[in-house]
Amino acid sequence: MLGDGEAAARPAGTSRRARARPHSRPRPRTRRILRGIALGAAALLVLGIGAVGVQLARLPADDVAPIAVGALEVAAPFEGESGAAALQVSGDAVRVLRDGALVWASEPGRAFLTAATGTLDVQEHRGYFWPAVHRDRVWSEQTIDAVTPTAEGWTLEGRLRAGAHETPYELAIVDDGARVTMAASVPAATSVALHSGRTERAGVHGFGEQFTDFDLDGRVIPLLVREQGVGRGLQPLSLLADLTNHAAGGTDLMTYAAWPSFATDDLRGLRVAPGSAAAHAFAVADLSAPGRVGVEVWNPSVTVELAGGDTPAAVVAALHEGDERRPIADWTQHGMLVGAQGGSDAVRERVAALREAGTEIAGVWLQDWVGQRTTDFGERLWWTWQLDRTRYPDWQRLVDELHAEGTRVTSYVNPFLVDAAPKGDPGIRNLYAEARDAQLLVRDASGQPYGIDQGGFTAYLVDLTNPAARDWFAEVIAEEVLGEGVDGFMADFAEGLPFDAALHEGSAAELHNAWPRLWMETVADACRRAGEPECVTWFRAGSLGATPALAWTGDQLVDFGREDGLESALLGTLSAGVSGWPVVHSDLGGYTSIDARVHDYVRSPELLQRWAELAAFGPMMRTHETNRPAANLQPDEDAAVASHLAAMTRVFAALAGYRAEVLDEAVRTGLPVMRHGWLVAPGTAAAEVDTQFFLGDDVLVAPVLRPGADEVAVTLPPGQWRHLFTGELVEGGQTVTVPAPIGQPAAYVDAASPWADELVDAVRGSG
Structure with missing residues (x-):
């Protein structure tokens, strides 16, 4: 959608109640989408639905039809054991067991390995990506010609058929003592698909942070990290966003965090191996057939890890065993993180008002610490990642005051840089110029820094595939961000690497889904360099096997809806929880607010209160002002809302002892906090x-x-x-x-x- 880090702020020293705050944030699409949707609404009223149909036909859309699956032929039955694993090859199916429990099975009579040649085309527009799969040839039928025991398992060899055309494959099944893996290789292929059997219509859960039903049965899901859209199908909002902002409305399949990992009601789990060559390749999850789950990976080979257990919790824990997980700092567990900005006086005013209402406050979240810039679309922030001492001239005094009260301070960072020269601040470094001159930026096809339009200014991604660039940027964050006395920050973005970019190492198309992992690693390095053991950072974009200590669900609409509101935040949290993200929270009150003329999407006092009731039973409470702060109620601006929020923060604090036990279990086992x-x-x-x-x-x-x-x-x-x-x-x-x-x-x-x-x-x- 729009990215959730930054919203409008007031000039330093201006009273919150004295003036309307500008509707702004430093994301490229916000003002354009707001204005475009309003104009689109008016156009719809004039043109009628006939014209809409014509325009919609030209909009980009996902085109990821599932790969065809044919018959399986087995030359001879086979049974064998290797350590704790066992393999059974019958006339119509293959089964893999570990310690006597079934961890994987093919669909009877159907191929479990297929492959194709073809191309993947991805359209992109300001962080939105629409994949289209084009297959020239599909090898949909499979034979098993030989099964050969190896030191740690077995190798299956055979042929895949496409009519009269055949190509060989090899599949290695290995028990390494910790888990069973299957590695399939089809050298002639562009994509390889592994199809797991399941009881007919057995529930399927996971595939990252999916904001639809917890059971994903029946769906075909592109596993692509991208902006999630405005409304995600909620009408007329998404329709207007599509018409006026090049398909910015999104769909229910779009998410910042998607990866190939799932568990089924049959108590079996599978994920692509995080360290394998295909770990971050584009993939398609096919749940359309009632008896199987297909995962097609756009790579000539794929390695998957298998898991089983006596209970769903045991399966999820086994599936994510070995992932690196870090605890969230204890200071986050005793109160709320208050979103505030506008300069020191405005921050003090908000904190004082909430404290007076009885709010338990653990920290503040100050997004505008870098200052504001004026663009054609309003006031936005400067992505220079250095303190704006005009906006916060007494920053250190403010930080010291808050710390003396037991209140931590957090801010905001993303992996982009902008040219600092137009800001006209001689007291800061021009980080963009430093990175450009040292060749530390993502490049375009001509070899120049890849300028990405942000709607009024241009920004550049640090090339996180370059070790020198990562070292440099981690040091920048350690010195310029954490060195300003803050205790953490929102680590935004990471879903927008263009597919046609040139990188220091590797292909952007292959590493697009890996960018969130590289960003997490860079941020973790910055915290280590700063010597901040309790540094708290939270992320919205995700990669396979990359587990942040804290994630958030991104940009929900300021409503209750299942498509993109409060309910969708809960659904995304539950899906992420079985996919390897155990600690997830959301923007309390939602983020996206749009006046679409036919309906003005602003949050009500009731929405703030109900969202606070959900957040009180989560791993962290954090408020957000929305992208239109002046149009949306803030918790301290209504006495009843402030009193209710204060009560919910006290509930959150009262649960701290029990929640600590749950959080510890999440770190040890990977089981989610919210289940x-x-x-x-x-x-x-x-x-x-x-x-x-x-x-x-x-x-x-x-x-x-x-x-x-x-x-x-x-x-x-x-x-x-x-x-x-x-x-x-x-x-x-x-x-x-x-x-x-x-x-x-x-x-x-x-x-x-x-x-x-x-x-x-x-x-x-x-x-």
């Missing part, structure tokens, strides 16, 4: 519900996700459950509709939990 019922209560009705979640295993929350509702349905697993706000004991194993007035969300603790009494007392006492 779908499928992970906690498999086989029960609670495992089928997408609109509630568990904090760890013991706390169940059914947030209100519809405006105007004062009650909510909650599906309780068997056992007894205690309401955290009333203490009422309820029999589980049923779905009940319970009162959920603002300030009393439907939150329960398992009565058998050793935490039950403490949590009920703590939450009830937090008021």
Whole structure:
């Protein structure tokens, strides 16, 4: 969509209530989309729907039809064991077991390996990417001609057929003592697809942070990191964004964080091996056939890791075993991170107002620390990554004051640089010029720095494939950002590497999906260089096997909707949780606000309150002013909202002891902090519900996700459950509709939990 780091800010020393704040942020598309959607709405009213159909036909769109799958022929049955692994090749299927449990099976009678030659075309427009797959030849039928035991497993050899044309393949199955891997190679191919069998219509979960149903059965999903769109299908907003901003509306399949990793209701998991050659290649997940899950990777070979377990939680933990995970700093767990900007006086004013309301504050988040610039589209920020001492002349005093109060300070960084000369500040370095002269920037086809239009100015990506560039930029962040006394920052972007860029090492098309991982590694290096063991950074873009200590769901719309609002944030969190991102939060209150004329999308007091109730039971609470701060209610501008938010921060703080245990488990096992019922209560009705979640295993929350509702349905697993706000004991194993007035969300603790009494007392006492 638009990227979530930066919004409008007030001039230093200006009272928040004294003037309307400009609607701005330093992302390239915001003002253009706002203005374009408004104009598009008016045009629709004049032209009518007939003209719309003509224009929509010209818009880019995903074109990723699944690869065809034919028959499997087996020359002879085979059974063998190798260490803890076993292989069974029958007349119509292949099965792989480990310690007696099935970890992978092919669909009976159908090929489990197919391949193709062809091309991948990707259209791009300011961070939006639309892939189109063109296959010239598809080898859709498969033979197994020989199975040969090896020291650690087996090698299968055979042929793939496309009519009269054949090509050989080799598939190695290896048990390395930790897990089973399968490595398929088809030298003649452009893409290789592995098709896993599943019980008919068995649920499939994962593939990164997907904002649709938790069960992705029936879908064909491009696994491509990209902007997620405005509205993501919510009409008329997405239609207007498409018409006026070159398909900026997005679809329900677009996400900042997509990768090939999934688990099924059959208690089997698979992911492309993070360290393999195809780890970050473009891929297509095919869940359209009821008996299989296909993953087509645009590479001549693919290596996958297999996992199984007795429960869904065991499968997810096994699938992500060995991933590097770092704990989030404890200081984030005792209050909210307050979004504020506009200079020192404005920051002090907001913090004081929220403290007066009784808010537990852990830190502040100051996005405009680099200062503002004026463009044709309004006030935006300077991506110079150095303090603007005009805007914050007493920065160090402000930081010292906040730290003395026990309040941490965080800011904002992204992997772009801009020319600092137009800013006219002789006190700062021109980082763009330094990187340009040292050849540390991503280049275009002519070898020049790749200038990417940001709507009023041009920005340049640091080439994160260049070790020298990464060292330089990590040192810049350590000195210029963390050296200013901050305790962390939003690490935005990383989803927009152009496919036609030239890099120091490798192909941009092959490394596009890897860019978030390279950005995470650069940021982690900066924190190490700064000697900041409690440095807190949060990311929205993701890569296979790259696990941030903290992620956020990106740019949700300021509404309750399932397409792009509050409910979508919950859905994305639950999907990310089984895909290897265990600690995920969202912008409290949403981010994207657009006046589309036919409807002005601004957040209501109720939305802020309901979002706060969800966030209180997550891993971190953090407010955002939205991209139109003056048009959207801020928590400290309404007494009832401020009081409610303060109460929810006290609930968040009251859960700190229990949540610490859950966070520790997340680091040790990879199990998410916020869990779908499928992970906690498999086989029960609670495992089928997408609109509630568990904090760890013991706390169940059914947030209100519809405006105007004062009650909510909650599906309780068997056992007894205690309401955290009333203490009422309820029999589980049923779905009940319970009162959920603002300030009393439907939150329960398992009565058998050793935490039950403490949590009920703590939450009830937090008021």
